[in-house]
Amino acid sequence: MPETKTALAAAAAPPAGQARRGGRIRLARLRDLALIPAIVVIAIVGQIVNPIFLQGDNLINILQTMSEISLLVLAQTVILVTGKMDLSLESTFGLAPGVAAWLTVAVGSGAGLGLLDGVWSVPITLAVGAVIGALNALFIVRFGLNGFIVTLGMLIVLRGLLTGISGGQTFFNLPESMLYLGTALWFGVPVSIWISLILFAGGIVLLGYTRFGRALYAIGGNVDAAKAAGIRTDRVLWIALVSASVIAALGGLMLSGRLASVAAAQGDGAIFTVFAAAVIGGVSLNGGKGTMFGAFTGILLLYMIQNVLTLAGVPAQWIQALNGAIILVALVLSRLTGGKAQE
Amino acid sequence: MAAHGDAPAAATGAGPARSGRPVAEAAHITKRYGETVALDDAGITIMPGETHALVGRNGAGKSTLVSILTGLQAPDRGEVRFGGEPAPRLADRDAWRARVACVYQKSTIIPELTVAENLYLHRHDLNRARLINWGRLRRKAAELLETWSVDVDVRSPAADLSVEQRQFVEIARALSFGARFIILDEPTAQLDGAAINRLFDRIRSLQEQGVTFLFISHHLQEIYEICDTVTVFRDARHILTRPVAELPRADLVAAMAGEATGLQEPSGRKPPAAEAPVVLDVRGLTSGDTYRDVAFQVRSGEIVGLAGAGGSGKTEVAETVVGLRAADAGTVEVAGRRPKPGSVPAALAAGAGFVPRDRHHQGFVPMMSIADNATMTIQDRLGSAGFISNRRRDELAEEMIGNLAIKTPGPELPVMGLSGGNQQKVVMARALANDPKLLVLITPTAGVDVKSKEFLLGKVEEVAEQGTGVVIASDELDDLRLCDRLLVMFQGRIVAEIPAGWHDHEVVAAMEGVNLNA
Secondary structure (H helix, E strand, C coil): CHHHHHHHHHHHCCHHHHHHHHHHHHHHHHHHCCCHHHHHHHHHHHHHHCCCCCCHHHHHHHHHHHHHHHHHHHHHHHHHHCCCCCCCHHHHHHHHHHHHHHHHCCCCCCCCCCCCCHHHHHHHHHHHHHHHHHHHHHHHHHCCCCHHHHHHHHHHHHHHHHHHHHCCCCECCCCHHHHHHHHCEECCEEHHHHHHHHHHHHHHHHHHHCHHHHHHHHHHHCHHHHHHCCCCHHHHHHHHHHHHHHHHHHHHHHHHHHHCCECCCCCCCHHHHHHHHHHHCCCCCCCCCCCHHHHHHHHHHHHHHHHHHHHCCCCHHHHHHHHHHHHHHHHHHHHHHHCCCCC | CCCCCHHHHHHHCCCCCCCCCCCEEEEEEEEEECCEEEEEEEEEEECCCCEEEEECCCCCCHHHHHHHHCCCCCCCEEEEEECCEECCCCCCHHHHHCCCEEECCCCCCCCCCEHHHHHCCCCCCECCCCCECHHHHHHHHHHHHHHCCCCCCCCCEHHHCCHHHHHHHHHHHHHHCCCCEEEEECCCCCCCHHHHHHHHHHHHHHHHCCCEEEEECCCHHHHHHHCCEEEEEECCEEEEEEEHHHCCHHHHHHHHHCCCCCCCCCCCCCCCCCCCCEEEEEEEEEECCCEEEEEEEEECCCEEEEECCCCCCHHHHHHHHCCCCCCCEEEEEECCECCCCCCHHHHHHCCEEEECCCHHHHHCCCCCEHHHHHCHHHHHHHCCCCCCCHHHHHHHHHHHHHHCCCCCCCCCCEHHHCCHHHHHHHHHHHHHHCCCCEEEEECCCCCCCHHHHHHHHHHHHHHHHCCCEEEEEECCHHHHCCCCEEEEEECCEEEEEEECCCCHHHHHHHHCCCCCCC
């Protein structure tokens, strides 16, 4: 294990630096695990509120409910680390499966055109995601426009497109291939949970252990220094923006599959939860800081709290206000544990 | 016209008996940016093992030469050679990095990443699965730093490094690429005296190990201390290259300035009358370990120097006076009023004006215009009921631009478009905008060229003659020369009061806590 070897190396180092070294490692780890205590506390509270909280079915329920939006958090984290942001992910989340449904759903069933066979729906979804990502990258990287405004514009345009093609209605009777990811089970666990967990595991490796991932941090930290180190910053940003949109499209596909429909409002407003989860999880809005694991704990915490509230019998009308309050409280808590001002 | 280009350089390059081919040479370089000629048939020759100084006022072409020597830009005409070989193609970054590296004033370290990762950014060690082997990376980084005896923990985030440590890390990184020729672009600008000495020690020891340095600095003293050879640029041209030992200070200044002006001599300004009113009265000021029991008075028309090395507390005391920080105990009285501690608006209202330590951080808003920046402290005079009259603002700004001789096409130019010296003048203009009774300057000439420096200090004297009391907190002797008396701080206390007419060594000794008479 590389870790044990470095520990030995540290032990062999001059004694002066030793105490500091140990302290630092612990600190660095702590920051990554900052939300774990909160998650444990919520789990205990949940169990007290309602003993079904920690039962397998409920845990699967939490993971499945969050699986689709967790992909948005993953995608957003990749982009935030580079110091950019992509608000339009929530619209991509709706439009990509929307276009697929529009082209493949038979005529007479809502606004479907029935132009293509159902097997095309998944490739179309992902392709729409890629096109949107490329468009964002074109504006932000190639033309140097402000990412916040570009993706805000895209958010509105894409949402409008979905409303336009669907006539504001919901697509039903989706082809079989669109339903698979949202309904199938692997080893008794929904596929969407597997996908979410596998992608996050991949994300942890990507950001922590590949040159590409570290290039994302370098760009977010100091783009000139990244260039000076030989990183092709524009290309890295292109890849990040395009893959983030593709992942968002995949997330949308999973939700459409689970609900067996694509609503014109699919994903509407989700971006706020996504940003909250990322920031609570320790990802900096200014780039260069945060881990994929942290982002995962962020979204997990939010959904666990929601689940506890539901189990506690809080009326649905109040859930939204409480959600907002929870986000604020979570931010305050992570500010207190993180110690530094959030940027 | 003085000879330009390589010929004289090559002839005199043998200053401290060095031999062999030049490590780097740039010959007959011309570079234009549109109408502006940045370099006009200029050149430099750097011999192996020497420490070569490149000096010149802002706009002399130093930065352009550095970017051409480091392969960031191609010259319009002329040639760059390393060890006698033609320079690599611009696109071949690795080849350039193996020959030359530059430690810029602006950091090329990524603060969020660890020191180890910064050292091996984008050339991480990969394991068989093409994943980063963090253990090996850290060990290599630690070995690298150990080789060049840089005492920094490779696991700490680079943001935790001091400026000094960051420079050492950047130097080590440059060496790890194989480069043995390193350009230091004003490395001492942000360092205090002790750190500068450590940097120089390191430069000397690396020099012994065969590393060649090109040293760019505004501080002539440093050049005499550390460099073997000096090259002067002026107005985009090469003026001279000479062994430092053969070039008296006055001649060097003359070569830079293009006229024979020495550095500021103490002027004939009369010290203030003893009965002049007290404009600053500091009593028993204490703040944790930073400074203790600091007490002094400044009279109207008096210039008082607050000298001390970094960490002596001089900066913190000055910042407390102007309300940038609050003390635990003690009082600050400005012109008979006691402004609320820790409140800048209160200090300004009481009649204080100040030039903060780091102009980039606290001095100005880079994207705002000169006019906006200069009038930031006096917006109440620009109109009524919270509205600002742009006409009134520009008038005032024009006046200040004239008054401080700021080189600009007009008051609407963003401050970031100005040179360092002119930026500092804008900060000074802002400090003077509300006709302060007390002017506090913290390292007012850091990173400023000789000409602007003289001008700024001249302005300080002028202001003092008009009855303003001045405090200059600095460890730069040139800043302190015009003071009527110096208060020397060491480890948070005022340890000495030195009247005008001191010798350099006296002050330096006091700042370093050495008693010459003991």
